[in-house]
Amino acid sequence: MLGRPLATWGQRAGALLIDTLVVSIPGAIVVGIVSATTSTTIMDPFNGNTHRYVPAPFNLAWAVILAFEVIYFAALDGQSQTVGKRVLGIAVRAQGSGQPIGFGRALGRWLIYVGLFYLLLIPGVLNALSPLWDGKRQAWHDHAVGSVVVSLK
Numbered sequence: 001m002l003g004r005p006l007a008t009w010g011q012r013a014g015a016l017l018i019d020t021l022v023v024s025i026p027g028a029i030v031v032g033i034v035s036a037t038t039s040t041t042i043m044d045p046f047n048g049n050t051h052r053y054v055p056a057p058f059n060l061a062w063a064v065i066l067a068f069e070v071i072y073f074a075a076l077d078g079q080s081q082t083v084g085k086r087v088l089g090i091a092v093r094a095q096g097s098g099q100p101i102g103f104g105r106a107l108g109r110w111l112i113y114v115g116l117f118y119l120l121l122i123p124g125v126l127n128a129l130s131p132l133w134d135g136k137r138q139a140w141h142d143h144a145v146g147s148v149v150v151s152l153k
Contacts, residue, residue, distance in 0.1 A: 003098065004150040006137040007090040009129075012149055018084030023072055027065040034061040070110065078106030089153035095136075095146045105145045112141040 038057045043050050076082040077092045079100050085091055094101050117124030131137040138148055
């Protein structure tokens with residue numbers, strides 16, 4: 001397709017694994033530091049049980065990590081390649097033209113992917129596996145925005 005072979009499901013899964021590490025490791029470090037430096041243990045005066053209190057900076061840290069993830073996938077998939085896709089030699093392209101899909105379509109692609117997983121687990125799994133039986137190796141989120149994942153090697 002588009003003069004390039006379509007990426008295999010294994011390439012897509014490997015790229016996602018690498019990208020998950022790229023996003024998750026710094027995120028875990030930030031959340032760990034914020035949690036360790038801002039959370040406190042408080043005692044419930046009514047029953048004597050202790051609870052860990054996490055103040056607003058912890059929630060802000062999660063918001064920053066989420067914003068980083070959105071920008072990472074939307075900007076890099078939209079204009080070039082994420083780190084994982086670059087390592088495995090694949091890229092997201094517009095189905096008709098073969099050009100990069102741009103920030104807006106990449107954002108929609110990511111929101112559909114994440115939404116299917118976090119809101120509806122089974123459809124998320126089916127979406128992730130759908131390139132295995134789709135003729136153009138597209139997942140549902142690719143169909144929704146008119147994208148394909150091609151091999152650049």
